[in-house]
Amino acid sequence: MTETIRNPILPGFNPDPSICRVGSDYYIATSTFEWYPGVQIHHSRDLANWQLAARPLERASQLDMRGNPDSCGIWAPCLSHADGVFWLIYTDMKRYEGNFKDGHNYLVTAPAIEGPWSDPVYLNSSGFDPSLFHDTDGRKWLVNLRWDYRPRAGQDRFGGILLQEYDPAEKRLIGPDRIIFTGTAMKLTEGPHLYRRDGWYHLLVAEGGTSYDHAVTMARSRSITGPYEVHPDNPVLTSRYAPDNPLQRAGHADLVETPSGQTWMVHLCGRPLPGTWRSPLGRETALQPVEWCDDGWLRLAHGGNTPALDVPMPDVTPQALPEEEVFRFEEELLPAAFQWLRTPERERIFSLTERPGYLRVFGRESPGSWFEQGLVARRQDSTACSAETEITFEPDDLQQFAGLIAYYNRFKFHYLAVTRGDSGDKVLVVISCNDDWPNGYLDITDADGVVLEPDSPVRLGVDIHEQALRFRYQGSDGAWIPIGPTLDVSLLSDEGNGRAHGYFTGNFLGMAAHDISGRGTPADFAWFRYRRTP
Template sequence: MSNAPQKITNPILPGFNPDPSICRVGDDYYIATSTFEWFPGVQIHHSKDLKHWRLVTRPLTRPEQLDMRGNPDSCGIWAPCLTHADGRFWLVYTDVKRKDGSFKDAHNYIVTAPAIEGPWSDPVYANSSGFDPSLFHDDDGRKWFLNMIWDHRAGFNSFTGIALQEYDPVGERLTGPISNIFKGTPLGLTEGPHVYKRDGWYYLLTAEGGTGYDHAVTLARSRQLDGPYELHPDAHVVTSRFDPDNPVQRAGHGDIVETRTGETYMVHLMGRPRLGQNRCQMGREAAIQKCAWDADGWLRLAAGGMAPELEVDGPDLPAHPFPEDPVRHDFDTADLPPVFQWLRTPYPERLFSLTGRPGHLRLYGRESIGSCFEQALVARRQTHYGYEAETLVDFQPDTIQQAAGLIAYYGRCQFYCLAIAGDDDLGRVLTLYSFPGGAPDANMQEPLDAPVRIPESGPVAMKVTVEDMALRFWFRTEGTDWQRIGPAFDATVLADEASGRGAHGNFTGAFVGMLAMDMSGRARPADFDYFSYRNLT
């Protein structure tokens, strides 16, 4: 019996979940999203109805697959592509080692698995000519690798087109000639290619306009895979660039899926800026739009026009919700709860342990918050504009170079942190660290007039709240009530656009979590009894 279509509200994957790539296997839908410098690499969510989603795996877990130590902020995993063919899942991804300036060092790889949970193979190296790779499985059995081409030369278009080359799955290598099949539209910054075949046409979907407020999904088609490609009559299928009041902004970087009954949906990147501000604290999120193939053979939004909708009609499928994530984690299992990630390194045993002190997450103090190599920072995504996060930390510093506590984090130069630290005169203290954007060589701020002295031993409860655009810290020691500490900070600093380089500078999103530093090199441990995250919106 048919079910009445349900409404889907965007974003479908709230918080930092950019560059969505979608595929269907039977009645199951999977979306892969970029994770940049956060480890393990690539988030894959699963759905039965395109409305309700659950995180099912992060497949890049081993040093052989991914090692991002030394990668700058917003490098690492860019724009994965997830497909299914020949009874296997195929995941293509980029590990970006440099993004600033004229050069992009971007290495592309392919991994496969018989099931979405794995086991995922060691990577096959593909190329390094550009980023945003994808794999197209043609109906004649041949496979084709695509990526944007980067041109480093001064005076040339750095986004110089879309490369196409055949992939040999037996030899596990790219083979044959390389073609530049599409140079894009005047909007420029052509990237994120995906190819589909329908009614004898090859359709090429790309992202254009950059990942900021001019972002768009562009469509072209050809009778031959290697072109020439004719442009969609409207050029773009989805964009918010002409609709500045739309709550769904930065719409672009899309991928298409069809249901069993032939309904067509597009997932795409989006952002939710604060009213009156172009700052998206949740970073770039994943959205969905219902589409339709018109009589002229072109894809368009089912609602008409190019502007994305906040609420769309879902497919004619039974609702399939998943259990909600718990508000509180007590660290009483052998594995880190899946909501958490850490930064860069494939060697988490050097950062944390769930057995060193049973019932606690033990962080081993490593390098500073500003390091690109080994930070003991375990955090989860901010997924609401208002939230409260709380933890209980037991930490005994014996030097000024050791600190541990609660951090609201975007990047090495965008964070707020409440920490237990050592002080030569006062002993064990609470202090605040603030780095509200700017260059990496700028100085971190310490907003308190003086550190707050606390008892020489015992755990300290810490809390951070974000309400409206204000971020505040709180603390309490045993037998005391919650006390505010420090000023109300600007929560919108934890956004792509606050980096000083606009939405094109940084690409992740706000996190909140736990941190331990020991710049003396002695790996002083900090024990976190629990972590909770509660929606306040």
């Protein structure tokens, strides 16, 4: 029996997929950027149904992103399995705007996907998107983009793919490094992976940038050091020539082979909202069947180079995501759906024990901070969804505010917040920041706010349908009451206003507490409900 799966297989912000198989188990690692813990690893037995299995970078010795700008942090991890061990390569990007990139590449290992994951081995800082190739002779090779900071007419700064040998015994790179591929006319050559098949080394790279010209390029050589000849039908995968395809921005891919010999390609994609070129769900992970043809080159199984929305898959029953998820904070571990921003010191951000049965979020720096924010959130993974929570919060003044937030980055968020008004009352206001650098315009809808009962919890909600976002709260009679205007959720996206062309994450919905007085005033959340609506 042949079923059909619908892309993406990992909906919501899950970009830059790297895939590997161990026996009958498949694993996909994706980028997390400034969200902590670092790297998402999903597990599947059938390539169609996936569950979050691990976020391995979870302690300060492995990752500390305090001070990392928006969309820095973990870029393009590479997950592989060899010698009975999982190998995870990742970049911690400290700066990416302008001519210079400050990104450091590391390796951690583990005997099982759940860990324990080792402390990192430093590799290099020459460029991002590192990948580890395990050759059949036992040697290991690191490939990564080399960054060229020099501004030159007609040249981009993606200076080619760099190859260097890694010695696992010495835990360091050895021997010379050399450029093995400088890309095609699409430019912006990044995201390299190496494979060996039938006496050829196949190099897969991403090109064309991460927006709507994104693409997958392949090249091959008889020698690992090159020269590499480009695929005759390149690009192998792209949406750049198919503006009506629901899967846009297709690129940054990896390959896996099933036990029966079938090859599949995972790749990132974006789904812009109807009538827009904005995708608040961020860059997601899709899956395509591919074939090695008689000429030794890889091609999409359905022909052409455009990604398919629906993919046939034999003997698989895809399971729909649940319509509703309710998270109660009765355990000492944060539910797996949630992450926070940048810091390994989670005890500074939240507690599940200070008030048993509640998630206590400590008010820290402002929503614009790159260091320490009291914000615990989950991915928006559907264009039609809602979220609700119940908050207990008693602010002292206007510098303390907490509530329900839709958050993309420091200049892009919509926030339903409990705070203290000028009258001295506890009030509910909508705070919206929907512009980008250099304006960063903050709008507070009705600064006097809706007056709330003192010393009482309040239930907050948000509804999203495609481009429209509307907040609500529950009145004393139990009825839900809209508050504030209808807001544009499409602005909370990579393609939103201003400098956002080049940001790389997606929209999150969650619970926040901010105290810019520095007193750390906490907010307590009793539960969090997330619904995907038809």
